[in-house]
Amino acid sequence: MVKNPQMVDAFEKESLRSENLTLDQKYHILDSMYTHAKEMGAIEKSATLEDIDGDIELARILHLDVQKTPH
Numbered sequence: 696m697v698k699n700p701q702m703v704d705a706f707e708k709e710s711l712r713s714e715n716l717t718l719d720q721k722y723h724i725l726d727s728m729y730t731h732a733k734e735m736g737a738i739e740k741s742a743t744l745e746d747i748d749g750d751i752e753l754a755r756i757l758h759l760d761v762q763k764t765p766h
Contacts, residue, residue, distance in 0.1 A: 728757055 697703055716724075732738045737756055 725757070729753070732756060 729738070732753075738753060
């Protein structure tokens with residue numbers, strides 16, 4: 696059980712700031728998390744990826760904060 700959620704949040708934010716992952720590394724982590732969630736049964740296989748409800752559910756499950764990178 697987390698006794699101090701504010702401390703955990705601060706740690707997570709600092710970790711994200713200090714880690715300089717490339718876009719490819721971020722996508723690899725995302726893909727691995729998605730595969731793991733499917734294997735654990737947290738995400739049902741859908742017939743199409745165009746289903747916006749499925750995308751929203753996936754984002755909710757993975758707690759994604761996708762940031763666009765400048766080109």
